[in-house]
Amino acid sequence: MSYSPPIAELQFSLLNSTRALTHGGGSLDEDVLAAILEQAGSFASDVLLPLDKVLDRSGASYASGRVTTASGHRDAYAQFTGGGWSALSLPSQFGGQDLPLTLNAACLEMWHAGSIGFTMGLLLNMGAAETLHAHASATLQQTYLENIATGRWGATMAITEPNSGSDLSGIRTRAVEGADGSYAISGTKIFISYGDHDLTENIVHLVLGRLDDAPEGTSGLSLFVVPKLVPLADGGLQPNNVQCLGIETKTGLHGSPTCTMAFGAGEASTGWMIGGPNRGLACMFVMMNRARLAVATQGVGIAERAFQMSYDYAASRLQGRIDARDRQQVPLIRHADVKRNLMKMRSLAAAGRCLMLAAAEAIDAARGAGSQIERASNQALADILTPVAKAFCTQAGVDAADLAIQVHGGAGYVEESGVPQLWRDARVTTIYEGTNAIHAIDLLTRGIAGRNGAHFDGLQEEFGKIASRLAENQDHDLSRLGRALSKACADLSAAVELSRATLKTDRHTALAGSTPLLELVGLVAAASYLAAILEKCPAGHPLRTRLRENFVFFALQLLPETGALLAMITAGRQAFSGVFHEFDRPVGVSAAGSNAFDG
């Protein structure tokens, strides 16, 4: 098994991004960019790829309150942090490299392709460091930020509880203020990635909890730093009664321990608030949104690796003949249906890459904005593109890994081939960091019909312009596909108009169409970005043929779905009118409660 990091594609995309890449205050040198991508890619293919199989087989293990990572995991982690990779896009004052998130996303794609079980742990550090940087007091920053940013300490995002998964209003972890301004934290969190491990001396938990006098619902959540070991003034570390009660036996991602964590069982766990009382969700959103973008990069990495594994297999495995001129069996890759599957994987990876980079670019642009208006409009764009990228890229990863099994045939069902691991590892990505259905609700209610609606229309306009330019192309084939893209934009526009109108009059019917709507947006955005990057690549450029093939395949074989999706949205709840009515609300229940799940 091998993996060739897609350096050329990533570099071309980054150099042709709509905003200049920056490094600290200045602009990023092309050679530096190339060197970073090369080294990040080598880490993925030389260090992570060989480790990945070990992580699957040995996994992380739990005994007596402690998690032990698989053999080789610690070494790889030390190499990663030693290389200064932990905080590429954090300010240098906290141990970071002051590089754009766009570049970090490109690196993450490759590291995830190498091993999502390993790289998952890094995401938590990156997200926690960003959150502390954005919201924590100077004192907390001083104590924790550089330690986390450099990877010397680990971090987690402690949100989910047994009765509070997609709906955070159910969070019951309790925080009681002490005399010194710290808080006594008590509660149980589940599904905490890297909640315990032996990679670092200390682990810093960002815990969503609730003050006793807080309002019900998600507006009553506060965020706390709760370290496994409390740093003392003398540099020592003191246990804080944070206990790992066990890890889940998951079907994949065995290298990433998924922990049940108890805070303050018996003795108190001490925490320090970030961002003020009842401001927890707003603070956590920084981390959650970064994590969502990072999960999108997981999907792209998986799709690329699924393509490469399948390509290698199909190129070498001889089976069947194409026609009477073939004396011997031919490589699988020459069969039409295998080509279709390979091109589907490759174009899904390429499309996902465009989307993840577009979302990262918007965040970079918001961070580097010169004005409040510029910042707000780029943030709105980021808020729209993040759920689209998360859903599209993770589904692309799952679909590509599934196709990889199919291309490998019987061998793809055997663990030794490595394909089932990719498929099992990929499967969690459409669930965690908000299920894709939650992102569909978010996109509809906030991005399309909510406060970001005008920005969404701007995006639609941008896609329409790309389609129109392409329709004017002198190349007959491309011009025809430009018209196809325009038709897809029209499908999107009709769906958006309908969904907005329906949301005002019949929320449930609108929500019934939210998943197909998210898929429709993803298809149109992906095709548009694939066209845009092709447009930037001149004839004769070494990537031109590949970029053209990716767009052509996507436009002819995936984009036609937009018509079907529009029909599904139009049918809305009518398609399941009355089903499962035995669960409909008993008449006469009175009003109360927030709308956390679908709000």
Added chain:
Amino acid sequence: MSYSPPIAELQFSLLNSTRALTHGGGSLDEDVLAAILEQAGSFASDVLLPLDKVLDRSGASYASGRVTTASGHRDAYAQFTGGGWSALSLPSQFGGQDLPLTLNAACLEMWHAGSIGFTMGLLLNMGAAETLHAHASATLQQTYLENIATGRWGATMAITEPNSGSDLSGIRTRAVEGADGSYAISGTKIFISYGDHDLTENIVHLVLGRLDDAPEGTSGLSLFVVPKLVPLADGGLQPNNVQCLGIETKTGLHGSPTCTMAFGAGEASTGWMIGGPNRGLACMFVMMNRARLAVATQGVGIAERAFQMSYDYAASRLQGRIDARDRQQVPLIRHADVKRNLMKMRSLAAAGRCLMLAAAEAIDAARGAGSQIERASNQALADILTPVAKAFCTQAGVDAADLAIQVHGGAGYVEESGVPQLWRDARVTTIYEGTNAIHAIDLLTRGIAGRNGAHFDGLQEEFGKIASRLAENQDHDLSRLGRALSKACADLSAAVELSRATLKTDRHTALAGSTPLLELVGLVAAASYLAAILEKCPAGHPLRTRLRENFVFFALQLLPETGALLAMITAGRQAFSGVFHEFDRPVGVSAAGSNAFDG
């Protein structure tokens, strides 16, 4: 975890099948039918379902040439054979029950829902018994048939070799005739389900091999009975040098040992020919076609169980609120997107059930035909419907298991929930017994454009009539869906016409559209059969609401895909024109060889 066998649906379908159900010479009594379904269902829910988890965890194990099944597997097998279930649809003279295959398919759906790892082993016995019944000499039948039909001995289908998977022309297992008319068999077979186990004293392998003077390609294959132990005249059993070299570590289906088998390594293995020299593939087709239908029933069973597991979870798990009137969190099932997923699973299971029963009915009709013409036309129908049912039902199973994970959220990724097992077990079904892509080629080249073309047109006409009748329905909603079905039939008709024309002029382009064409046929057939069964269910019947919901959902949320599929077929190879051209044939290679892979 529980499973309620869908007795009412199955019984209604069987009683309303287009051909009268027979039992031996007469017609099947309704009470007998009900009793059989009830008992078969109890075996699935009471015996197989509890065993299934054990099979996943302990699996079958291999040591020193022997396979040991998991604890409880032998007991369940003994209960199954003791109950007389092994050969429902074989003649009573060989230990069978003379019942229709349609009823057997209904039972198989339930047993697969209980445990596909267990039931997989039964399929091989059923298929081998049918093959011996159809093609073996009286002497071989006497020696083997009843032993296999009653399950006293096991059986296998030994086809695949390391260099011969989808393309059987590569088979190299050698057969040399001896003085007594038996053959010395030597060769290695891989991926042999239940190639060795401890469920039965003897295992009878049906081995595809090649005589030394046989023509190249698949027309030079012969079929042999090669028992693990040779039955002697005195009733004793003598070892035959059939060795199991190991079992695969698969990602699922752990209860079903997948063996590498060596025949005649060192000392010879003795075999006896079935059906005459070079007639092996024709004989094996009986077994392969039965197995394909049986794999279709696996898909339906999995889809139904995925639905039931998800329904139970969604009905009991409280998460989120629908609107301001909800004081507490509501069951997941009340959320629009969860409803959509549940209805998708249920309608996929229902549609798959219609398709599997239609294929089985055609085989029953061919078997019971009064004339050669009637037999041939029903056999043609079976040949068309078998690949459609195999592909549709297995993909339905995979898709439903995938949705089950999504509905369960994080819990669905944890092995303890049982959902990952269903998903892992399901995944092999689109690969074995001919990958779904192979079935797509078969449907196009044989069923649509080949000798069965006229029968395919007859089927299209039948679908068109169902749509027209529905369009005349007084119920406005149904009449609208009838028009939608007519539109889907028109999409199919256009795709069929195009594919037939293209196949004559540019085979590769036609094959590039074969997978979407198979999907298109599956959608139209499934929707038509769902409409037909609804038509047969009068207002007020206890199943009417459910059947109507299934059809309405399918028509509004799945059938719209036909337009996109037609577009993909129309684009054909153009979508990946020139890609991977580095593998195109070097110029000047001379002509030879058969066309086994796509023929």
